[in-house]
Amino acid sequence: MANIIFYLRGNKEPKKIYLRYRPNRDFNLSISTPFSILSDNWNDKSKEWDTSKIIKGAKTTETKKHNAEIANFNKRLNAFKLEISNLIDDNLNLSSLELKDFLKKYILINYFGHKIDADKKYTIPIKFDSLIDYYIQYRSIEDKTQNKKPISENTIKKYKGLKNTLHKFDRQLKVTDINNAFRNKFVEWLNKQSYSVQTQTKYLKDIKMLCRFSETEHNISKEVLNWKINRNPDNITKGLYFSFIQLSILENLPLTGSLDNARDWLIISCYTALRVSELLSLDVNNIIEVDKRKYIKVIERKNINTATGGVKYTPLIPKILKIMDKRGGKFPEAVSEQYYNRQIKKVCKIAGFDKMVESAKTKNTGNGNRRIEGKYPFYDLVTSHIGRQTAVTLFSQYIAPETLQLMTNHQSMEMLNHYNKTDIDTRQQQKAIKLYQALEDIEFNPNQLN
Structure with missing residues (x-):
């Protein structure tokens, strides 16, 4: 994953947060992000809103709101970092100037256009490969308040396998692109690539699940939520056992x-x-x-x-x-x-x-x-x-x-x-x-x- 570093820039408060990507001496990319913060709130070591400013044992509405603002800001900033890192990994063939221009356009369309405004502050990435990374990170945390255990290593491996396959199919796929037309094209492609029906079934079930996970923040097609998927497709290997x-x-x-x-x-x-x-x-x-x-x-x-x-x-x-x-x-x-x-x-x-x-x-x-x-x-x-x-x-x-x-x-x-x-x-x-x-x-x- 591309190593991105955040830093503050500017003289006026709040200061703009910039990202820097410098994989080697000859490649140095700096670009403005959609985020800004008061310098007093910034932790230059963790590169996020200083969590030491969270008020422990908050009881009043004001202090609870303050804590929620810090947590939400850091969550959105980390999701953004994950999304941009994946974009960079997908476009390593571009020069520094080409990559900078590409990222500027992407951020302009996907963030300044509708993400960072008063009504829509998204945490869940819209790009499907970033969504998979986000979900793995989200479900790797034990949440005893919901009686949820972290997902296993095998499950993580399964989701990464889905991500790699979708990369081959469409690197720019968004969760809002998933519908019946996508399913037909994806299954057609999987057939041409000689994927078994069992593997295809697993992929479609996981895609549907991830779409459901995203529907709290994104406009997911109702077609996906109504997908019928054969839970037990015919298995050519079904007869193998010892007598x-x-x-x-x-x-x-x-x-x-x-x-x-x-x-x-x-x-x-x-x-x-x-x-x-x-x-x-x-x-x-x-x-x-x-x-x-x-x-x-x-x-x-x-x-x-x-x-x-x-x-x-x-x-x-x-x-x-x-x-x-x-x-x-x-x-x-x-x-x-x-x-x-x-x-x-x-x-x-x-x-x-x-x-x-x-x-x-x-x-x-x-x-x-x-x-x-x-x-x-x-x-x-x-x-x-x-x-x-x-x-x-x-x-x-x-x-x-x-x-x-x-x-x-x-x-x-x-x-x-x-x-x-x-x-x-x-x-x-x-x-x-x-x-x-x-x-x-x-x-x-x-x-x-x-």
Whole structure:
């Protein structure tokens, strides 16, 4: 991000705030901003309204208004800095004079025209890439008054991915440009770039959410707020999981060294439904015993900002304890996720899991990494996620959904069902069997049927 510095300039009060951008000795850009401030209120170290002037424990309307004015000013100044920094990053090909002229016009149109006036003082950036940065910054702060936890690193990574994609589509995109026409053009472009329907769905959901977030300050099209987005689009990879027969083959496969280590982690994942980040960090020091049954405490990174702090306990069933017994009561040796993914492919190839499967595989294309549909050997499609999918799919026919949800710790039943890779016909048969068993246990009294 472009390094911008604010400074005061002028002899009259309040003084104008200028920005300076000087990436090297030969490039020096100074330009007036839409902001001004009394020099006594300026903190030259933090480059903002001096927050030490905030009155602590303010009780009167006047002091509360004073504090709000400082907070609002600094918030708008920081949002402006973020927006201009992104503009500079997007136009690094311009000379100092060209960039100065470009920024002057941009500030004139977007700020002096309608932003910095008595009626409209915007905090939320109108430019979409700046909006994403602002939202990440806004949601990275814990707000206990609203019971809001900061967003996770994975969520931040997801939003940055959206920003990078939108940069390729339209660097100057504004939140007020989002409507049905934008959606059609964007989806058409995503199709040409070979983005999967799952990725497209995620992008549109996040764009809609960010538009809703912005509607308090910007004129957002009602078309966007009424967008219908398929929450569970057809997934070409929906059938990938181990059967009980395949699990048995894996358990009895004669392996040594690193392949034996990877195989054992893979089996543990299928009987715990743990995400790979938690799986490979299992520690025997976190094992507890209750009524002669063993459990292990796990911290789920994905849920670390929830009310539970990501804490859950996972049962260590006999099949897992058997694996640990051959290692003197310890788990397999910890390895990196990348190495683990490579090794389990080798294990499955040795196991003979080479049936051709219609699926999608990530490949490097002229447009970047994309999931390319086709037929691939089963072993070549295996990733660490197969353990979680296998657990949900196989155990769903024996365990009630509510109990299975305790195992996976999914926040919704909808997400749990997304991991169940059993085909629809088999699921319906399983329901019929359970219904038959329930009816079979009922003793019908002829008098009750009248």
